[in-house]
Amino acid sequence: MKSIETILIMAIFTLFLSGCVEKEILDDINLIDGIGFDYVDGKKIRGTIVFPIFIKDKPPENRVLTGESLLKKEILQDIQLQAADPIVTGSMEVVLFSKELATKSGITELMDPFQRDPGVGSGIYLAVVEGETKELFEGKYGVRGNSTHISDIIDENIRNEDLPKTNLQIFLADFYSEGKSPFMPIIKKKSKDVVELTGVSFFNKGKLVETISSDKMFFFKLLVDKYSEGLHRVKIEEGEAAIRSIRSVHHYKLIKKNPMEVEVTIDVQGIINEFNGDKMYPNLERKLNKQFEKEINQECLALVKNFQEKNIDPIGFGHFVKTQIRGFDYKKWHESLYKDLVVKVKSNVEVTEAGVIQ
Amino acid sequence: MSVNIPVTNKISPFLVFYLIHTMQVGVGMLGFQRIIATYAGTDGWISVLLTGVILHILMWMMYKMLAIVDGDIVTVHNYIIGKKATKIVCIPIILYFCLFAISVLRTYIEIIQVWMFQELETFWFALIYLLLVIYIIYGGFRTIVGIAFFSIVLPIYILVLFLFTVPFADFSNLLPIFDHSIGDILKGSRNMTFTVLGFESILLFYPFIKNPKKSHKYAHLAILFTTIVYLYICILTFSYFSENQLQKNTWPTLTMWKIIRLPFVERFEYIGIASWFLLILPIIAISIWGTSRIIKQVYSIRQRRSVLVISLLCLIGICIPTTRSEINMVTDLTAKIGFYFCYIYVPILFVATLIKKKVKKS
Numbered sequence: 001m002k003s004i005e006t007i008l009i010m011a012i013f014t015l016f017l018s019g020c021v022e023k024e025i026l027d028d029i030n031l032i033d034g035i036g037f038d039y040v041d042g043k044k045i046r047g048t049i050v051f052p053i054f055i056k057d058k059p060p061e062n063r064v065l066t067g068e069s070l071l072k073k074e075i076l077q078d079i080q081l082q083a084a085d086p087i088v089t090g091s092m093e094v095v096l097f098s099k100e101l102a103t104k105s106g107i108t109e110l111m112d113p114f115q116r117d118p119g120v121g122s123g124i125y126l127a128v129v130e131g132e133t134k135e136l137f138e139g140k141y142g143v144r145g146n147s148t149h150i151s152d153i154i155d156e157n158i159r160n161e162d163l164p165k166t167n168l169q170i171f172l173a174d175f176y177s178e179g180k181s182p183f184m185p186i187i188k189k190k191s192k193d194v195v196e197l198t199g200v201s202f203f204n205k206g207k208l209v210e211t212i213s214s215d216k217m218f219f220f221k222l223l224v225d226k227y228s229e230g231l232h233r234v235k236i237e238e239g240e241a242a243i244r245s246i247r248s249v250h251h252y253k254l255i256k257k258n259p260m261e262v263e264v265t266i267d268v269q270g271i272i273n274e275f276n277g278d279k280m281y282p283n284l285e286r287k288l289n290k291q292f293e294k295e296i297n298q299e300c301l302a303l304v305k306n307f308q309e310k311n312i313d314p315i316g317f318g319h320f321v322k323t324q325i326r327g328f329d330y331k332k333w334h335e336s337l338y339k340d341l342v343v344k345v346k347s348n349v350e351v352t353e354a355g356v357i358q
Numbered sequence: 359m360s361v362n363i364p365v366t367n368k369i370s371p372f373l374v375f376y377l378i379h380t381m382q383v384g385v386g387m388l389g390f391q392r393i394i395a396t397y398a399g400t401d402g403w404i405s406v407l408l409t410g411v412i413l414h415i416l417m418w419m420m421y422k423m424l425a426i427v428d429g430d431i432v433t434v435h436n437y438i439i440g441k442k443a444t445k446i447v448c449i450p451i452i453l454y455f456c457l458f459a460i461s462v463l464r465t466y467i468e469i470i471q472v473w474m475f476q477e478l479e480t481f482w483f484a485l486i487y488l489l490l491v492i493y494i495i496y497g498g499f500r501t502i503v504g505i506a507f508f509s510i511v512l513p514i515y516i517l518v519l520f521l522f523t524v525p526f527a528d529f530s531n532l533l534p535i536f537d538h539s540i541g542d543i544l545k546g547s548r549n550m551t552f553t554v555l556g557f558e559s560i561l562l563f564y565p566f567i568k569n570p571k572k573s574h575k576y577a578h579l580a581i582l583f584t585t586i587v588y589l590y591i592c593i594l595t596f597s598y599f600s601e602n603q604l605q606k607n608t609w610p611t612l613t614m615w616k617i618i619r620l621p622f623v624e625r626f627e628y629i630g631i632a633s634w635f636l637l638i639l640p641i642i643a644i645s646i647w648g649t650s651r652i653i654k655q656v657y658s659i660r661q662r663r664s665v666l667v668i669s670l671l672c673l674i675g676i677c678i679p680t681t682r683s684e685i686n687m688v689t690d691l692t693a694k695i696g697f698y699f700c701y702i703y704v705p706i707l708f709v710a711t712l713i714k715k716k717v718k719k720s
Contacts, residue, residue, distance in 0.1 A: 316532035323533035
C-alpha cells in the first residue's frame, strides 16, 4: 500500500517538475548556424546571424539578420527585435570575423561568449573573411545552407587537403597557451555562389598580424600537424608533377641548448597524381624527390623565419622546447630566446607510386 | 559487541566493489582536473596515482579496524571510548555524511542549471530526487546495493566516449614529467579529496557484508578501478586543454564532451548529464541510509523515521546555497572535513583500536 502511495506522490510531482523549465520546440525557434562579425568603427561592431528556413522539397533558404552593438549578446538582443521566434545557439557551425575587425580591434572579447555558452560545441569552425561577413552570408552556396557549406569546405580541406587541423577547441587551446599562437583559415566570397579558402591567418594576443596564401599552406601543415596529407606541385626541367603526400610525419628535436637549436625532420610519402613531361623513369622520380625535398626545406624555413620576425609562434616551438626542459621560463623565451632560436629543417621525400601509366 | 544483521539482509562480498566505486565516482569527476592542476599543473596525474596509494592504505586500516570489533563505526567508538561518549562523538560524523549528500546533490543541480535548464527550481528538483532516494532506502539495504550496481554498469559506456577527444589531444602537454616539486604534487593530491571521498562508507555497511574478510580484496579493487578511471580522464584532459585554458573551465569533463558529435545527437552533454542522475543516486541513498543507521545504533531511533528527518534537513541544506561561490564553499567545506575525517581521524581510530585490543588482552 505504502509503495503505491509513494508512486502516486512522485507521479504528481513529475507533473509539477515538467512545468519548471521552458520548452523549446524545434519549429518555434530560430536555430542559428552561423554568426559573423564586421568592423563598424573603433567602438561598435556589427553582427550578422544566419539561420536556415526549411521548406518542403527544396534546399533550405538562408535568412540573414544583422545588428550593431558593443557586445556579442547585445547584438543577439538587437537582432531578436527583428526575429519572430527566439534565437538559439545550439547548432552553431561557423563563426566568421572580417579581416578588418580581426586586424584593427582583435577578437579576444568576442571569443568569451562562445566558451561561456554551454550550447555552443567545441567542434565549430572559426574563420577570417576577406571582405565583409554580411556580404558573404548573403550569397547562396551549396544545397545545405550557407553555414553548413562553409563548414564543409573547411572540413574537407582539413581532412584531405592542405589546411592544418583547426576548430574552436584547438584555437582556444593555442590562444591560452603560452608557447603557441593561434591561427584561423581565411575564406573569401568569389562570386554569388562560390566561397573559396584563400589562406591562413595568424594571431598575436587576439589580433591578426600575419597571413599566408593557400600555396604556402601545404608547408605550414607539414610543420604543425603531426600527420598530414596534401597536394603540392613540383617543377623540374623535364616537366611538372603534382605530388600528393599520402602520409607525412614530422619530428622535432632539441639538439643544442645554448643557443637553442631545433631540428625538424619531415618524412613525406607521396604518389604522383599528374605529370606533364614525356615519360616517367626511375631517375626522374629521384629528381622529383630531390626537388621536392629542397622546396620543403626552403619554404618551411622561410615560414619559420617569417614567424620569428613577426614574433608569433603558430608552430609551437615554445611549447615544444618547454616539454624538453624542466623549469622552463616562458618570460625569457618571449623576450629573447625565441628570436634567437635556430631552426633546421630536414626532409625525406619518397614517391612510391606514379599512377597506372608509365 | 558485534552487530546482528539477519543473513537475508546481507550482501555478497563482491558487491562491495560496486558500493565503494559508486560512492567515489560522483560529481567530483566532472571538475577535479582543474583543481589538481592549480598546484600540480600537468603533473597532476602523479597526484592521482599518489591519492590512489594513500586510499589503499586507509582502506586497509579500516578493514583491520572493523575486523577487530566486528561491526561498524559505532561499534568502533563503543569499543574504544564506551557507549556514553559515543553518543557525542557520533554527532559530527552524522553531520558529515549529511553534508556529503548535500554537496553532491547541490552540485549536480547546479550543473543542470548551468548546462541544461537555467530556470530549473532547486527546491522542486531536490524534493523529487530525495523522494526517490527515500523510496529506495525504504526498499532496504539490498535495494540500495542494486541501484549502486546499475549506476556503474549502465553509464560505463561514457568512459569510451572520452576517446572522442584523442584526435584533438596533444600528449606532449604532459611533458616534462616532474616539472613540479613534490610539495605541489602533494597539494594537488590533497585537492583531489572531494573527488575520491565516499570510500569511508565502508565504515557504515561493513556489518552487512556476508563473509567480510572475503570482501577485502574487492574493496581494494574498487579503489584501484577508481584510480585508473581518474588517471585516464586526467591524462586525456591535460592533453586536450592547454594549461591556462583548463583553469578557465569550471567543469573540464563537461567541456570535453562538447567535442562529441554523433550523427543522431548534436550535443552529448545532455545525455552525459542525464546519466549522472543515475550515477549520484546511490551516493545520496547510501549517505542518508548510513546516517540513519548511525542514529539507530546510537540513539535507538527507527530508521524509517530518521530517514525522513534527515532528508528534510538535506532538502533545506540544498536550498540555502544559490550562487557558484556559495556552492563552491559547501563543496570546499565538505572536502576539508572529509580530508580530516579520512586522512587524520580514521588513522587515529585505527591506532586507538589496536592499543585498546592490546590493553584488553593483557
